[in-house]
Amino acid sequence: MFLIIYRKHIIRWGVGFIAILIGTFCTQRWWPPSTSASLPADSEIVSMVDDLFRLRNHAILQAKPEVLETLYDRSTRYGQWSYEHQYKKLKYLHNWTKKQGAKLTAIRSLVRIRRIDANERRIRVTLLASTEYRYVYIDEPQVENLMRIGTYHSLDLVRANERWQIGREWFTDPFADALSLNNPLVPEERKFILTQKPRDFSNLSPRRRKALEYADTYCGAAANDEQGFKYNPKYRNYNYTGGDCANFASQVLHEGGGFRKTYTWNYGRGASKAWVNAHAFNRYMLQSGRGTRIAYDTYSQVLPASYRLEPGDYIAYEKKGKVTHISVVTGADSKGYTVMNSHNADRYRVPWDLGYSDQGIRFWLVKVNYGD
DSSP states (O other): OEEEOOOOOOOOOOOTHHHHHHHHHHHHHHOOOOOSSSOOOHHHHHHHHHHHHHHHHHHHHTTOHHHHHTTBOTTSHHHHHHHHHHHHHHHHHHHHHHHHTEEEEEEEEEEEEEEEEEOSSEEEEEEEEEEEEEEEETTEEEEEEEEEEEEEEEEEEEEETTEEEEEEEEEOOTTTTTTTOOOOOOHHHHHHHHTOOOOOOTTOOHHHHHHHHHHHHTOGGGSOGGGTTOOOTTSOOOGGGTOSHHHHHHHIIIIITOOOOOSSSOBSSSBOHHHHOHHHHHHHHHHHTSEEEEEEEOHHHHHHHHTTOOTTOEEEEEETTEEEEEEEEEEEOTTOOEEEEETTTEEEEEETTTTOOOTTEEEEEEEEOOOO
């Protein structure tokens, strides 16, 4: 059975007691016994996947690993690994919000199924998920912040224990550089973050404003359904050949910010190294004078300087002496904490260190010189 599905979901959200009801509803729908040898209908598979994401999000939000565990066939190596990865993600997200002086209030996924390929033993689903996270700071619970992360999944559902469970899941995880850590809480960092105020970007220069508009329009799976989860079709998607983050940042600066191409930094029939490679992009920007470094070091050392970044600037993430990722600054949350957009994985208005808590990472904070 082979099926291409493009769906638009109408989703109603709730918190508190409603979230508990949703979790109960999902449990009942996701876990019907599968004693029949016949495969579920396509519409049933779609509902199963929707229920899976809702229940998993609820388990992560409420920090309930015992609920998370029920979703996976842990008798297989891949099922166990998939569960362990999500459990580490659960722990990391709650550790990060504690560091931040914040609390998660909602997690919800907009799922678009691209393909279903099923047989009697396995249902393989290829899908896109745009997951929205909402959080508040503990001293301002009335002010909710929103971020979105887009991921592309290959998901196997298998018959196990007379039920359909996750036997394998592959996706590029934006939290992968942080899941192995249990960094101790630094009270000084938390106190510093909580004492900050909102920042006003209403007077951005026209070039910065256009760069911001471009970054929001083409943030891929992290966008909303109205924007179509799209990349700019004028450019090749390099996610499957090393990563698309520098390509996206280059587009933001050229298409949005009005920076002209050069011999070194260029996209034509293909991309120059400085255009598409994160390390070369950062080196080019600094050596050409188009960017100025305002800080470079570990998280705790660059944290104060991060509040000087504006939409259209960028952050480079270095591991073992090499820049491996670029993100574009797109604003700040209710505490003035810098947020960013990127590709690989797709991010929309995500706090700049979320997913990059590895102690070995060094951060380049770069002010882009738009002439303003």
